[in-house]
Every structure is written in C-alpha cells, then in structure tokens.
Amino acid sequence: MTAPADTDLAPTPDQPGVHVAKPARDFPATGSYACCCGATGRAKGDDNVRDLVAEWIDHRNTCPHR
C-alpha cells in the first residue's frame, strides 16, 4: 500500500471529514478531523488515531450543527 503525500488532505471546517494517514507499517498513524461546526481534532499514534476516529463518529451523532 502506497500512501501519497497527505499534508493537503487534512480536513477543515470548509471540507469536513476525517483523514487518517499511515505512511508505513512501522510508522505511527496520524489522523485529523474537522466538522462544519468548527470542531476539530488530531492525533498521532495508531491507538490514538483509532480513538480519534471513534470520537469523530460520536461527534457526528451528537453534533449540534446538522
């Protein structure tokens, strides 16, 4: 699996979503999310990114801005 340069793919409130990057197998994953309500988060490390994604999914269920 090849990972393209991803620095430009980080979500912003204008382009909400979640983005996870895993450059290499032995490299810690990084992730970030942004919501149209302005909530953002980022994390580094496989476990932290997993939590971040869970947080994002939870936020989408509780976001006041939809």
Ligand SMILES: [Zn+2]
């Ligand atoms: Zn939100």
